[in-house]
Amino acid sequence: MITKLNATSVKVLDQEEALDFYVNKLGLEVGQDIKQGNFRWLTVRVPGEPGTEIFLEEPGPPVHDEATAEQLRELITKGAMGSLVFNTDDARGLYETLKARGVTDFTQEPTDHFYGTDMGVRDPFGNAIRILQPKKVARAATA
């Protein structure tokens, strides 16, 4: 039985620019940063949640041949490479914080739904990020 998601990846055009966005703007923390030749295993994660790492993956050798890397870069900039979904405890507060940090590419301002409040933003390369503040469910009192 699978017990948890350990690592996932988001494809980026530049690891340094990605690091700046995901850590200094979005507020994640650096997980691992290991260099092996041209390959750099660079991950970020939600602070206080070390269980799941997000690999900031730059298309190119040795993992991808140049033609494949070019296709991937095109798809990234077209916003066609999937998305990340995070939770927050204060969507509107985070929205203001992100704006103050210079984030401008919002795809959706905080909006209320039956399941909570969510918002959307893109990273500098075009990847979609959704951030959800789940609606609190009242618990029945127990004796």
Next chain:
Amino acid sequence: MSREVEDLNRRLLRARDAMDRAFAEPLDVPAVAAVAHLSEAHFIRSFRAVFGETPHRYLQRRRVERSMFLLRETDRSVTDICFDVGFTSRGTFCRTFREIVGEPPSDYRRGHWPMVAPHCFQMAATRPVGAARAAGAARAAGAAMRSSSFGDAFAATAP
């Protein structure tokens, strides 16, 4: 892919996001082209090359998707929903809706119910493609090239 192409794609995506956000507003082509820092003609040509449809058609599908949501989830009248999502005439809305979805708004409402799914999923999953998409996109391209307004340009010039 050159940095220039990456940058162009990114600017076009930013313009597409602007249409997704402001679909209910009276958008015009020059305003959205300005988001991408392109001239009107270059914007329409580039958008179609990158995303496979004209910006006008993309906005129509976004507006129709939102109207489908409101038809499923609310009791608002078809006329009110037409204006809510950015159309300026009920006739144009109903024609466009039928062309894209394949049935009139009132029939769609009778056959569909509220969907229990996150907003982003509904937005992606229920965005109509339309059986007449290819032909419609071609006509819309011509209309968009002839008009500087997204509003009812297609309906006003279509045969």
